[in-house]
Each structure stands twice: as C-alpha cells, then as structure tokens.
Amino acid sequence: MSVKAVCDYLRECQADIVRTYEELHELAEPSWQEEKTSQYLAQRLQAAGLTVRTYPGHFGLTVDIPGEEEGVVALRADMDALVQEVDGVVRPNHSCGHDGHSTMVLYAALAFAAAGIRPKKTVRFLFQPAEEKVGGALQMMKDGALEGVEMLFGVHVRPVMELANGTAAPAILHGASASIHGTISGLQAHASRPERGKNVIETASMLVQSLQNIRLEAGCPFSVKMTQLAAGGDTSNVIPDRATFKLDVRAQTNEGMEELQEKLKHTMQHVGSLMGTPIEWSIPGAVPAATFNERAAGMMREAISLVLGEENIAGPCVSPGGEDFHFYTYHNPGLAGTMLGLGCGLAPGLHHPDMSFDTKALVAGAQILATSVLMAASGKEV
Incomplete structure (x- = not known):
C-alpha cells in the first residue's frame, strides 16, 4: 500500500476519527484504571482482524503486524486521563490529549489492517497506561513490549503558543522533571517563648529563598519551585515541629538535572544544619529529558512534508x-525514537480543565504517524 493510499484512507475516515475521539474523551479514566478505554481500543482492533496482546496487572496492550524480516518499528500512544477539578467536581478529565493520541494510533493501525499490509519489518502499535503517573512506559518495557524495537514513534498535541494549527514538528524536546517530597523536623514550643523551639516554617521560608540562589554550570534552563507546604495544626500559638513540602524540579537536559539534584541536596543539608532542623527528602517520581535522534526525526520530518x-x-x-x-530511549540508548508535535489550535493550554483543540487535525496526525511507520518498516533511510 502506498503512502498516498494510506493518507486517502484516513482522509475518508475523518468523521469516524472525530467520533472515535469523542467516545474516548467520554471514557476518561485515571492512570492504571484505563479498563474501559483499553477494552474499547481492543474491540476496534480485533474487529479489524488484528490480534491484540494484553498484559497482566494493567490495561496496556499491543498489536503486531508481522514483517518479512527481523526488526520492529513501533508507534506508541498513551491512554490515561488527568484527575482534576472541573466545574467544582474532581473527576478524570482528558485535558492532556491522550484520547487524541490513542485515536490517531488506532487509526494508523486500522489503515494498515484495511490494506492488508505485509511490511518488511514488524510494525507494533503500543497503547500505554499511566503516562501521567510516570510509570506506564517502565511497566511496558518490563513486560517486554519493546522487545525487538529498533525505531519508536510517539505523538503529542501541542498548544497554540508552541505550534500553529496545520503545522507539525518532527521532534518534541521535553525536559527532565522530578518531584521531591521532603520533611522538616523541628522542636515544638509555645509561641510566647519562640527561643525554646525550632520553627519548621522559618526553615521552609529560608529553603525557598536559598533555592532561588541555585545556578547551574551546565547553563541549561531549569526551575525549582516549592509547590506544597503543610505545617502546624489549628492552634495559632504553637511553634510547629514538623512540616512537609513538595518541590517541582525541572531541567532541560539530563546532565542539567543531575547537577541540579546535587545542588538541591547540598542546599537542603545546609539549610537544615543552619536552622537545627533536619530535612529529609526523596524523589518518588522523575522522567528523563528527550534525546534528539536525527534518524527518527528525519523520518518524521519527511512524513510531515508528504502530508502537510x-x-x-x-x-x-x-x-x-x-x-x-x-x-x-533513555533505557535503550540504541533505540531511534522521536515524538511528533502536532499543531492543532490547542487552547488555553495542556492540563487546563477547559482544554480543547481542532479535532480535524487528528486526521493529519494519523496520516503523518502511519506514513512514518510505513516508511520505517519498509527499510527506507533518510
């Protein structure tokens, strides 16, 4: 099947693609709870004659279209929704576009099935749980979903301040991020005798000021922000002896993140020692920065050119x-990978409860992804 035929098929499916997106949007489920979403996708794939592989303990799934030669080219979508307050109600909400990602990858698979494509290399369509909880990719790798994969493509819709509607980027260079959870231990005292206590709120205040003085020799953009702080009870005349806090930590490169975490460690130790209030901390969640891959991005760039x-x-x-x-890609250095950045008029922004975008852009996104996979699986070089 030619690239033109794939794109023509997907163009004819525009109404179905938008309807599928709307149905997935209504199914919004939190990380690790994507049962109905997974069932919906599996049923659509099976109805097209494709064999679906599921995994124990979660709702991720994969579909392989066997190739004639060794090697696998994969296309990944995430399935989970955020949990956030919408109109005064806390509920799952697809405000990060994962429903759109699943729609595009689903229709890329359906295009292959409709044409009965027999690629040179095996093509794997990978639907991943729990991207928002930063555990889904690691679990899919643990379960062998990346076995044999030589090139991996992904996709993410982009807000209007990054990409205009009708445009696309061959790579998204996300930064590294981490969440730090900390505890400050002090000494309780009556507020009328503050010299007898060790006030953890004052320590937290000094920590916030000290964080602003961090500089990176690596020179990459970074940020460290205290996003949560809890200390004391309901009484106003007691010096609190315990505080908990959370930091959002970001750096544009993995090297920058390593340096940043080392300086954070030194800063917290220094502030805790100076104030006589030990600070303990951990990193329960972190993701690495993107590494630009010329080969994969070149393939994606050619696909964008053909479609847009x-x-x-x-x-x-x-x-x-x-x-x-x-x-x-971080745990598989030899893997060529890139993410399509899809301009789609997305506003007001990702993770905003009222996020919306031009759903017609899903057709172009599916065409670009299917074209990238088709070229890569044919052994084409760029």
Whole structure:
C-alpha cells in the first residue's frame, strides 16, 4: 500500500476519527484504571482482524503486524486521563490529549489492517497506561513490549503558543522533571517563648529563598519551585515541629538535572544544619529529558512534508514539560525514537480543565504517524 493510499484512507475516515475521539474523551479514566478505554481500543482492533496482546496487572496492550524480516518499528500512544477539578467536581478529565493520541494510533493501525499490509519489518502499535503517573512506559518495557524495537514513534498535541494549527514538528524536546517530597523536623514550643523551639516554617521560608540562589554550570534552563507546604495544626500559638513540602524540579537536559539534584541536596543539608532542623527528602517520581535522534526525526520530518507540505514543518518543539515516552530511549540508548508535535489550535493550554483543540487535525496526525511507520518498516533511510 502506498503512502498516498494510506493518507486517502484516513482522509475518508475523518468523521469516524472525530467520533472515535469523542467516545474516548467520554471514557476518561485515571492512570492504571484505563479498563474501559483499553477494552474499547481492543474491540476496534480485533474487529479489524488484528490480534491484540494484553498484559497482566494493567490495561496496556499491543498489536503486531508481522514483517518479512527481523526488526520492529513501533508507534506508541498513551491512554490515561488527568484527575482534576472541573466545574467544582474532581473527576478524570482528558485535558492532556491522550484520547487524541490513542485515536490517531488506532487509526494508523486500522489503515494498515484495511490494506492488508505485509511490511518488511514488524510494525507494533503500543497503547500505554499511566503516562501521567510516570510509570506506564517502565511497566511496558518490563513486560517486554519493546522487545525487538529498533525505531519508536510517539505523538503529542501541542498548544497554540508552541505550534500553529496545520503545522507539525518532527521532534518534541521535553525536559527532565522530578518531584521531591521532603520533611522538616523541628522542636515544638509555645509561641510566647519562640527561643525554646525550632520553627519548621522559618526553615521552609529560608529553603525557598536559598533555592532561588541555585545556578547551574551546565547553563541549561531549569526551575525549582516549592509547590506544597503543610505545617502546624489549628492552634495559632504553637511553634510547629514538623512540616512537609513538595518541590517541582525541572531541567532541560539530563546532565542539567543531575547537577541540579546535587545542588538541591547540598542546599537542603545546609539549610537544615543552619536552622537545627533536619530535612529529609526523596524523589518518588522523575522522567528523563528527550534525546534528539536525527534518524527518527528525519523520518518524521519527511512524513510531515508528504502530508502537510514542506512549508508547514516546524523546527523541533522545545518544551519544559516532562513525558515518560523518553524512558524508552533513555533505557535503550540504541533505540531511534522521536515524538511528533502536532499543531492543532490547542487552547488555553495542556492540563487546563477547559482544554480543547481542532479535532480535524487528528486526521493529519494519523496520516503523518502511519506514513512514518510505513516508511520505517519498509527499510527506507533518510
């Protein structure tokens, strides 16, 4: 099947693609709870004659279209939704576009099935759980979903301040991010005798100020922000002896993140020692930064050119946000991987409860992804 035939098939499916997106949007389920979403995708894939592989303990799934030669080219989508307050109600909400990602990858698979494509290399469509919880990619690798994969493509819709509607980027250069959870231990005392206590709130205040003085020799963009702080009870005249806090930590490169974490360690030890209030901390969640791969990005760039035209190719999209897709390439240095950045008129922004975008862009996204996979599986070099 030619690239033109794939794109024509997907163009004819526009109404079905938008309807599928709307149905997945209504199914919104949190990380590790994507049961209905997974069942929906599996049923659509099986109805097209494809064999679905499921995994114990979670709702991730994969579909292989066997190739004539060794090697696997894979296309990954995430399935989970955020849990956030929408109109005063806390509920799952697809405000990061994962429903759109699943829709595009699903229809790329359906295009292959409709044509009865027999690729040179095996093509694997990978639907991953729990991207928002930063564990889904690691679990899929643990379960062998990346076995034999030589090239991996992904996709993420982009907000209007990054990419205009009708344009696309051949790579998204996400930064590294980490969440730090800490505890400050002090000494309780009556507020009328503060000299007898060790006030953990004052320590937290000094920590916030000290964080602002951190500089990186690596010179890459970074940020450290205290995003949560809890201390004391309901009484206003007691010096609190315990505080908990959380830091959001980001650096644009993995080297920058390593340096940043080392300086954070030194800063917290120094502040805790100076104030006489030990600070203990841990990193319960972190994702690595993207590593640009010329080969995979070149393949994606050619696919964008074929679908949207050369004039609508944007440069690599640099984002301070994190994405667990990059675990795949971080833990497999020989893997060629890239993410399509899809301009789609997305506003007001990712993770905003009222996020929306031009759903017609899903057709172009599916065409670009299917074209990339088709070229890569045919052994084409760029």
